[in-house]
Amino acid sequence: MTRSGFVEGGHQLEKLEFALAVAExxxxxxxxxxxxxxxxxxxxxAEEPGT
Incomplete structure (x- = not known):
């Protein structure tokens, strides 16, 4: 995976986690x-919460 893909994937993951928090x-x-x-x-x- 390229660095750009990692950053974009991380951003997408953050968006999904935020949406999950709202849904919860x-x-x-x-x-x-x-x-x-x-x-x-x-x-x-893979990161611990708060990192």
Missing amino acids: ARGDSERCSFLRDQITDLGGN
Whole structure:
């Protein structure tokens, strides 16, 4: 993967995680499941929270 691809993938992952947080706050379990699947497809988040 090129550096540009890594940065773009990381940005996409951040967007999905933010959308997941919003969906969780709204109690939208169907959307949460869909977003979790997309996050997993991108390889998940290997970083520890807060880093």
